[in-house]
Amino acid sequence: xxxxxxxxxxxxxxxxxxxxxxxxxxxxxxxxxxxxxxxxxxxxxxxxxxxxxxxxxxxxxxxxxxxxxxxxxxxxxxxxxxxxxxxxxxxxxxxxxx
Amino acid sequence: xxxxxxxxxxxxxxxxxxxxxxxxxxxxxxxxxxxxxxxxxxxxxxxxxxxxxxxxxxxxxxxxxxxxxxxxxxxxxxxxxxxxxxxxxxxxxxxxxxxxxxxxxxxxxxxxxxxxxxxxxxxxxxxxxxxxxxxxxxxxxxxxxxxxxxxxxxxxxxxxxxxxxxxxxxxxxxxxxxxxxxxxx
Amino acid sequence: xxxxxxxxxxxxxxxxxxxxxxxxxxxxxxxxxxxxxxxxxxxxxxxxxxxxxxxxxxxxxxxxxxxxxxxxxxxxxxxxxxxxxxxxxxxxxxxxxxxxxxxxxxxxxxxxxxxxxxxxxxxxxxxxxxxxxxxxxxxxxxxxxxxxxxxxxxxxxxxxxxxxxxxxxxxxxxxxxxxxxxxxxxxxxxxxxxxxxxxxxxxxxxxxxxxxxxxxxxxxxxxxxxxxxxxxxxxxxxxxxxxxxxxxxxxxxxxxxxxxxxxxxxxxxxxxxxxxxxxxxxxxxxxxxxxxxxxxxxxxxxxxxxxxxxxxxxxxxxxxxxxxxxxxxxxxxxxxxxxxxxxxxxxxxxxxxxxxxxxxxxxxxxxxxxxxxxxxxxxxxxxxxxxxxxxxxxxxxxxxxxxxxxxxxxxxxxxxxxxxxxxxxxxxxxxxxxxxxxxxxxxxxxxxxxxxxxxxxxxxxxxxxxxxxxxxxxxxxxxxxxxxxxxxxxxxxxxxxxxxxxxxxxxxxxxxxxxxxxxxxxxxxxxxxxxxxxxxxxxxxxxxxxxxxxxxxxxxxxxxxxxxxxxxxxxxxxxxxxxxxxxxxxxxxxxxxxxxxxxxxxxxxxxxxxxxxxxxxxxxxxxxxxxxxxxxxxxxxxxxxxxxxxxxxxxxxxxxxxxxxx
Numbered sequence: 001x002x003x004x005x006x007x008x009x010x011x012x013x014x015x016x017x018x019x020x021x022x023x024x025x026x027x028x029x030x031x032x033x034x035x036x037x038x039x040x041x042x043x044x045x046x047x048x049x050x051x052x053x054x055x056x057x058x059x060x061x062x063x064x065x066x067x068x069x070x071x072x073x074x075x076x077x078x079x080x081x082x083x084x085x086x087x088x089x090x091x092x093x094x095x096x097x098x
Numbered sequence: 099x100x101x102x103x104x105x106x107x108x109x110x111x112x113x114x115x116x117x118x119x120x121x122x123x124x125x126x127x128x129x130x131x132x133x134x135x136x137x138x139x140x141x142x143x144x145x146x147x148x149x150x151x152x153x154x155x156x157x158x159x160x161x162x163x164x165x166x167x168x169x170x171x172x173x174x175x176x177x178x179x180x181x182x183x184x185x186x187x188x189x190x191x192x193x194x195x196x197x198x199x200x201x202x203x204x205x206x207x208x209x210x211x212x213x214x215x216x217x218x219x220x221x222x223x224x225x226x227x228x229x230x231x232x233x234x235x236x237x238x239x240x241x242x243x244x245x246x247x248x249x250x251x252x253x254x255x256x257x258x259x260x261x262x263x264x265x266x267x268x269x270x271x272x273x274x275x276x277x278x279x280x281x282x283x
Numbered sequence: 284x285x286x287x288x289x290x291x292x293x294x295x296x297x298x299x300x301x302x303x304x305x306x307x308x309x310x311x312x313x314x315x316x317x318x319x320x321x322x323x324x325x326x327x328x329x330x331x332x333x334x335x336x337x338x339x340x341x342x343x344x345x346x347x348x349x350x351x352x353x354x355x356x357x358x359x360x361x362x363x364x365x366x367x368x369x370x371x372x373x374x375x376x377x378x379x380x381x382x383x384x385x386x387x388x389x390x391x392x393x394x395x396x397x398x399x400x401x402x403x404x405x406x407x408x409x410x411x412x413x414x415x416x417x418x419x420x421x422x423x424x425x426x427x428x429x430x431x432x433x434x435x436x437x438x439x440x441x442x443x444x445x446x447x448x449x450x451x452x453x454x455x456x457x458x459x460x461x462x463x464x465x466x467x468x469x470x471x472x473x474x475x476x477x478x479x480x481x482x483x484x485x486x487x488x489x490x491x492x493x494x495x496x497x498x499x500x501x502x503x504x505x506x507x508x509x510x511x512x513x514x515x516x517x518x519x520x521x522x523x524x525x526x527x528x529x530x531x532x533x534x535x536x537x538x539x540x541x542x543x544x545x546x547x548x549x550x551x552x553x554x555x556x557x558x559x560x561x562x563x564x565x566x567x568x569x570x571x572x573x574x575x576x577x578x579x580x581x582x583x584x585x586x587x588x589x590x591x592x593x594x595x596x597x598x599x600x601x602x603x604x605x606x607x608x609x610x611x612x613x614x615x616x617x618x619x620x621x622x623x624x625x626x627x628x629x630x631x632x633x634x635x636x637x638x639x640x641x642x643x644x645x646x647x648x649x650x651x652x653x654x655x656x657x658x659x660x661x662x663x664x665x666x667x668x669x670x671x672x673x674x675x676x677x678x679x680x681x682x683x684x685x686x687x688x689x690x691x692x693x694x695x696x697x698x699x700x701x702x703x704x705x706x707x708x709x710x711x712x713x714x715x716x717x718x719x720x721x722x723x724x725x726x727x728x729x730x731x732x733x734x735x736x737x738x739x740x741x742x743x744x745x746x747x748x749x750x751x752x753x754x755x756x757x758x759x760x761x762x763x764x765x766x767x768x769x770x771x772x773x774x775x776x777x778x779x780x781x782x783x784x785x786x787x788x789x790x791x792x793x794x795x796x797x798x799x800x801x802x803x804x805x806x807x808x809x810x811x812x813x814x815x816x817x818x819x820x821x822x823x824x825x826x827x828x829x830x831x832x833x834x835x836x837x838x839x840x841x842x843x844x845x846x847x848x849x850x851x852x853x854x855x856x857x858x859x860x861x862x863x864x865x866x867x868x869x870x871x872x873x874x875x876x877x878x879x880x881x882x883x884x885x886x887x888x889x890x891x892x893x894x895x896x897x898x899x900x901x902x903x904x905x906x907x908x909x910x911x912x913x914x915x916x917x918x919x920x921x922x923x924x925x926x927x928x929x930x931x932x933x934x935x936x937x938x939x940x941x942x943x944x945x
Contacts, residue, residue: 001100001145001146001210002100002101002104002144002145003208003209003210003213004206004207004208004209004210005101005104005105005108005206006141006145007205007206007208008203008205008206009108009111009112009141010202010205011199011202011203011205011206012112012199012203013111013112013115013134014198014202015194015195015198015199015202016112016115016116016119016195017115017119018191018194018195018198018933019119019191019192019194019195020118020119021929021930021933022183022187022190022191022194022929022930022933023119023182023183023187023188023191024119024182024183024926025182025183025926026124026175027925028124028166028169028170028173028175029119029121029124029127030926030929031166032118032127032128032131032166033118033119035131035158035162036115036118036119036131036134039134039135039138039158042138042150042154043138043141043142046142046145046147046150047145048213049145049147049236050145050146050233050236051210051213051214051217051230051232051233052230052232052233053230053232053233053235053236054236054239054248054249054251054252055232055252055256057147057149057150057249058249058252058253058257060147060150060153061150061153061249061253062257062260062264064153064154064157064158065157065264065267065268066264066267067158067162068157068161068162068268068271069267069268069270069271070271071162071165071166072165072271072272072274072275073271073274073275073278075165075166075169075275076274076275076276076277076278076279077278078169078173079169079172079173079278079279080278080279082173083281088173088175090924090925090926091924091926093923093924093925094922094923094924095923096921096923096925096928097921097922097923097924183926190930194933194934194937197937198937198940201940201941201944
């Protein structure tokens with residue numbers, strides 16, 4: 001049920017998240033766009049789980065868990081960087097320049 | 099009727115997403131993202147994934163986004179600084195949207211019949227949801243034990259090890275986040 | 284066939300002087316003042332080699348063989364169809380050359396002991412001289428073209444080393460360079476001839492060439508003509524014929540014994556030897572024969588004209604050598620290989636005698652000027668005169684040599700020169716062009732007699748112009764120098780007995796002809812040469828003798844007709860005499876039209892354009908610049924901004940997606 005439209009919506013959300021990653025400079029908002037992409041993928045899993053069984057929803061379960069862990073650690077890193085650079089603007093985080 | 103609800107939710111999700119990526123203020127962006135997640139949760143319910151929908155609201159919107167907001171507030175970000183990149187980035191983004199979007203949108207052409215036909219190799223003779231054996235088993239399972247019970251089965255049987263590993267992962271992440279964010283080691 | 288008896292040991296003739304070279308070379312480095320030891324080793328090894336050569340000759344004379352005896356030394360290039368070995372051959376021709384090289388070489392080594400006694404480079408000199416003998420013997424004993432070529436190049440090297448022996452003076456070093464480079468031009472011809480020869484005949488070994496050439500090559504065809512012409516190009520370089528002769532007069536910058544050995548008796552005759560050795564090929568190519576004889580005759584005449592007006596005693600002899608070499612080539616070019624070799628042998632005798640004699644004169648003049656601290660040119664004949672009172676032995680012996688070279692009977696030079704001219708005249712019956720060559724040869728004979736008489740008159744006769752003080756220090760050289768002169772004098776007188784012509788009814792007639800017959804037999808099948816007989820023969824002989832006598836008289840009279848100014852006060856030459864004195868400006872022509880354009884090409888084009896600009900700037904610096912630019916461009920990717928890196932990830936992911944989804 002509603003497989004086609006769901007997959008289409010997932011694709012649209014994913015590309016929006018992708019565009020956001022390219023366009024934004026603020027590290028935290030960048031993160032949020034990544035979360036958006038993850039959500040789009042979750043939607044795909046859920047849509048297809050109707051026909052392929054509950055494995056899809058279990059995957060979503062794990063994806064969410066990992067996303068939570070990732071968000072925690074990632075934000076902690078951003079905090080640490082902010083303490084050093086006083087900015088979360090990606091253009092200022094260029095210690096790898098060479 | 100289901101379709102109408104679905105399309106309303108879908109449109110609101112897309113609008114929220116677009117608004118999220120174009121907001122200057124990080125807090126506004128976070129709020130719009132929460133809105134998008136709510137819409138998605140509704141769609142999950144429509145797609146017979148009620149448990150996942152509930153989890154989405156609880157974990158994603160409730161915990162993760164709150165975490166985001168906490169960090170934003172901690173950092174006391176200046177809401178006037180523009181943090182959108184210059185126009186070449188928009189062109190690149192447009193290019194990516196067109197490139198990837200078109201590739202992915204081909205997936206939208208998957209109707210249930212086509213999916214079943216591709217997997218089974220022949221057109222289904224009844225409800226597509228029941229044509230695939232896994233899907234049929236899922237429906238019986240859900241009727242027998244309810245939505246939560248149906249998920250619990252594979253989660254604690256087939257995927258027990260990933261489940262335990264994930265818990266260790268969470269522990270590690272928590273410890274790591276604490277260590278990272280400390281002022282002094 | 285395999286070598287037996289002494290012939291199997293023929294490699295000793297090479298090994299002994301080579302040991303001499305090593306020992307003398309070591310002494311030159313470690314104990315340069317051990318002159319006694321060097322004097323023993325240097326000539327000693329060559330005399331020992333002469334002993335071996337004489338033994339081999341006696342064995343061959345006792346038991347003559349039709350085929351050459353081969354002494355293979357080393358398997359050099361076993362490369363499929365190209366099988367080249369380092370091997371020596373002992374046959375009649377190589378024995379003749381062997382005797383000449385080691386015999387005259389020994390005499391010159393002995394002379395050098397006296398001549399070079401005061402030179403600081405004594406040991407080095409003998410080392411080089413021994414090395415020269417080594418290579419010359421490799422040349423004449425080689426049984427195939429590559430082995431000969433090793434010797435060919437080697438003598439060129441030794442010539443360079445010895446011409447520039449006193450290398451501190453740049454002019455000497457330049458002369459050595461000139462000799463070597465001009466030789467190389469000829470060597471190119473020899474190499475290409477070898478390539479063609481191998482391609483056409485499949486072999487480079489002399490016995491096999493003589494076998495296969497008549498079968499595989501068409502007489503008068505392009506292949507054999509090409510081979511012979513290119514071989515002759517090598518001879519032109521090595522034997523100083525037109526146009527590659529200008530190095531030989533300049534080579535007089537070396538010590539006089541060197542001039543005697545290398546540039547009179549042995550190295551320059553290598554070209555004649557080569558033609559005689561490959562006689563079958565030349566006999567099959569009448570066009571090449573005409574070229575050889577023509578260039579020989581022209582060179583004989585041309586060089587003789589220049590010799591008429593030179594004042595340096597060694598220069599006159601140098602041009603005389605070039606001229607006499609022209610005679611030899613006239614001989615072998617006409618198909619008279621034996622006559623050419625005969626003249627080679629007699630010329631070695633009297634020309635070595637002349638050079639060593641001039642060395643004796645120069646030695647005395649040096650002593651005189653050294654004693655009075657004068658700075659005149661000890662080699663300029665205008666500073667000499669009347670030396671017969673002070674150097675009687677030298678005068679007598681050089682006088683004999685002069686008579687020989689002018690072709691006065693019964694000295695050796697008469698027999699050999701007359702035979703060549705007779706064969707040229709005989710060939711003219713087949714090919715009328717040879718009348719011109721004969722006429723050139725006869726005219727050159729006249730000029731030869733004139734300039735040699737002029738040399739003798741200016742040096743030994745008349746009044747002495749050296750100076751009253753110097754006169755007291757002029758004296759004959761020690762016996763170690765005069766002894767070899769005596770031996771050579773004897774050989775000059777009796778040398779004609781080697782090949783007496785038929786009209787002399789006593790003695791061993793045509794000894795050399797009969798001796799060399801097995802070697803020249805392959806050529807004889809293609810060319811049946813006859814000398815004129817009877818009336819014409821006597822007329823020719825009479826003409827030759829008359830030319831000799833007339834020339835000598837003219838030379839003597841014209842030289843002593845007027846008082847000769849000393850070199851310092853001599854007026855500049857005028858008119859035709861100036862042209863002759865300046866050697867027909869050939870050197871200047873070469874400089875202008877060949878050397879300068881080449882230098883311009885090398886410097887302006889190849890150095891500035893190709894080397895500096897293309898290779899250095901564009902190639903080396905350019906590629907370095909390119910690497911740096913590319914590196915710099917690459918480094919611009921490392922912005923350090925995480926956001927940019929994320930975008931890179933995305934782009935990469937997109938790419939992979941498209942690649943996988945295909």
